[in-house]
Amino acid sequence: MSEQPPAPTVRRTNSGPGRILVAVYAVFALSASARAGVQLATKYAEAPLAYALSAVAAVVYIVATFTLARGTVASRKWATVAIVLELVGVLTVGTLSVFDAQAFPRATVWSTYGIGYAFVPLVLPVLGLLWLRRTRPAATVGA
Amino acid sequence: MIPVIAYTVLLLALVGTLWGLVTAIANKPPGAKQLIFAAAIELVTVVQSVIGLAKLVLGFRPVELATTIGYLVVIVILVPLAWFWANSERTRFSGVVLAIAALSVFGMTLRLITLWTPAAGS
Numbered sequence: 001m002s003e004q005p006p007a008p009t010v011r012r013t014n015s016g017p018g019r020i021l022v023a024v025y026a027v028f029a030l031s032a033s034a035r036a037g038v039q040l041a042t043k044y045a046e047a048p049l050a051y052a053l054s055a056v057a058a059v060v061y062i063v064a065t066f067t068l069a070r071g072t073v074a075s076r077k078w079a080t081v082a083i084v085l086e087l088v089g090v091l092t093v094g095t096l097s098v099f100d101a102q103a104f105p106r107a108t109v110w111s112t113y114g115i116g117y118a119f120v121p122l123v124l125p126v127l128g129l130l131w132l133r134r135t136r137p138a139a140t141v142g143a
Numbered sequence: 144m145i146p147v148i149a150y151t152v153l154l155l156a157l158v159g160t161l162w163g164l165v166t167a168i169a170n171k172p173p174g175a176k177q178l179i180f181a182a183a184i185e186l187v188t189v190v191q192s193v194i195g196l197a198k199l200v201l202g203f204r205p206v207e208l209a210t211t212i213g214y215l216v217v218i219v220i221l222v223p224l225a226w227f228w229a230n231s232e233r234t235r236f237s238g239v240v241l242a243i244a245a246l247s248v249f250g251m252t253l254r255l256i257t258l259w260t261p262a263a264g265s
Binding site for chain 1: 213214217221232234244247
């Protein structure tokens with residue numbers, strides 16, 4: 001993985017169907033940020049772990065949104081990091097919230113794998129990683 | 144919430160969602176009428192938020208005050224962002240971007256209607 005200028009055929013993460021992905025990420029970045037802000041400001045003491053994770057989720061969505069929207073070779077790497085974190089987060093928090101409801105008495109965006117958002121939080125990182133793979137600079141045309 | 148305004152937003156947002164999907168399926172970027180329609184959704188959404196926030200200032204207290212404020216503020220950001228994003232690369236996907244914003248406005252308005260419950264004793 002050396003730093004190389006993008007080849008003319010490189011597909012950017014912010015083009016074509018990537019526009020949709022960025023839009024969905026932006027909606028989640030906005031809603032997760034607002035939600036985390038409200039939770040931390042008004043009732044952090046009720047469930048510190050869950051609400052701290054809400055803030056982490058918000059940051060992850062913000063980073064993913066902006067890096068996918070930039071669509072440069074450098075931003076792809078940060079997008080990958082953010083989306084892998086997102087996938088780990090939704091799987092971890094989802095599983096914990098099912099088996100240890102005590103730790104998550106309040107819903108976060110990732111509780112029960114994002115059931116409160118029609119499981120979009122579970123599907124989104126998978127689509128994000130597939131999209132990064134599809135648009136990777138070294139990808140052969142037609143792959 | 145003012146029911147008439149909330150239901151108007153719901154109706155406009157639903158039409159906006161479908162319209163965006165239709166142009167995407169037809170493989171066309173959003174047309175002028177569609178963009179004006181998106182502006183209309185935004186206009187009514189702003190009216191709704193201004194009235195909602197004004198009622199809060201005047202003393203109305205819903206059960207979840209902070210959440211309600213968050214919804215009233217975030218809901219007006221969505222369509223302008225989508226408008227910019229849809230127009231900076233005009234393809235069939237622009238319609239989907241507008242549809243996502245409209246669907247979010249729809250969902251958030253539904254939630255605002257349930258949030259708009261007076262707190263006990265207020």
